[in-house]
Amino acid sequence: MSSKSAKTKQxxxxxxxxxxxxxxxxxDFLINHWLKSLKENVNLNLVDxxxxxxxxxxxxxxILLSEDVIVVDCVRDGHIVNLRYRDMLNFLKKNPQYEQILACDGGDIIFQRDISHLFEHHKNEFRGVTERIPISLYLYYYLKKSSFHKEYKEDISCxxxxKKVINxxxxxxxxxxxxxxxxxxFKIIKKPEIFGPDQIVLNYVLYKEGFVEIETKYNYILTQYTNKFKIKEGIFYNNDGEVISVVHNAGHFKFFRTIDNLGYGKGHNKLNIFSYVPLKIFYDFLDWYILKFQQTAYCKKTKIKRLWQKKV
Incomplete structure (x- = not known):
């Protein structure tokens, strides 16, 4: 593995x-939309x-190097969503100067307001946004696929x-x-070549250790029907007319992505009605089901911190 860095700026x-x-x-999306929106909206004075x-x-x-981005060459011997944790670990071991880390998707997110202040709040805890859906929808699938080493399966389920999904x-x-x-x-994931088990492990670790739930505007997942939004001249606003800080057009498959032509600036971001309406119906039903049948269980084997009940 090698790393490259651009010319140092002031x-x-x-x-x-x-x-x-x-x-x-x-x-191309990373350069033209993710990075451009990041640099135009986020204070990066103390951020690499x-x-x-x-x-x-x-x-x-x-292009990335010319924009003062550190590019780290990695070996692709599995699925990127899993491998990135191995390679982030290697990078951090070689760079002990970093106190706070933001791990962020680069293919379906744009930034519209500053988020640098989040590095300074709740500095001793994990921070993230929860989704409305229960993680049990994913958990059963990955347990059946034997995605995890068997000694962890029972504790993960417990x-x-x-619990709700932490995105x-x-x-x-x-x-x-x-x-x-x-x-x-990589202690827990048995099959790093498949998509998705990283989300289960992330939720397992964060619920076990505790985390602070931050406001949805810092990871505004457009597929969540509770996240109402408007688009005007390519800019996303919530129902109160506030510019959304971080827009996340999440969805592994195209059907689950409610925005066509996601991007930063005018001429982008068209609502896909054929995805949005069915997903809204699904989440309406899911919400009813959760309220009627789902009960939160407490695992006696694990002392789970309740920090995730807090919001900032």
């Missing part, structure tokens, strides 16, 4: 770091930006029973806790 040394990952398929490279073109890499697309943590999360990924 800025203070970073003590915080934003890490994302990409291949050539997402590289790192991209884990799983197959970017030379042209894409050169800890996550009745892994935007997670902030202090250095020691983030390193611990990365180490757990």
């Amino acid at each position: 800025k203070q040394p970073g003590k915080f770091v934003i890490i994302t990952s990409s291949d050539s398929n997402c590289g 930006v790192v991209v884990l490279n799983y197959g970017l073109t030379k042209a894409q890499t050169d 800890v996550l029973k009745g 892994g697309g935007f997670i902030i943590a202090p250095r020691n806790k983030f390193i611990n999360l990365c180490q757990h990924m």
Whole structure:
């Protein structure tokens, strides 16, 4: 593994770091929308930006380097969503100066307001946004796929029973806790080549250790029907007319993404009614089901901190 860095610009040394990952398929979006929106809206004076490279073109890499981005070449011997934790761990071990880490998706997120203040709040805890859906919808599938080493299966089921999903697309943590999360990924995941088990492990670690739930505007997941929004000249607003800080057009499959042509600036961001309406109906039903049948269980084997009940 090698790392490359651009020419140093006149800025203070970073003590915080934003890490994302990409291949050539997402590289253009990463440069033209993710990075552009980040640099135009977020105070990066104390923040370094790192991209884990799983197959970017030379042209894409050169542009990133010219934008003062640290590009780390990585080996793609599994699925990127899992491998990134191995490679973030390796990077952090070589760079002890970073106190706070933001792990962020790079292919379906744009920034519209500053989020740098989040590095300074609840500095000793994980921070993230929860979704409305219960994690049990995913958990059963991955347990049946034998995605995890067997000694962890029972405890994972116990800890996550009745819990809401913590979305892994935007997670902030202090250095020691983030390193611990990365180490757990490859202790627990048995099949790093498949999509998705990282989300289960992330939720397991965060619910077990405790986390602070931050406001949805810092990871505004558009597929969640409770997240109402309006689009005007390419900008996303919530129902109160506030510009949304971080817009996340989440969804592994295209059908689950409610926005066509996601991007930063005019001419982008068209609502896909054919996805939005069915998903709204689904989440309406899911909400009714949860209220009627779902009960939160407490796992006696594990002392789960209740920090996740807090919001900032």
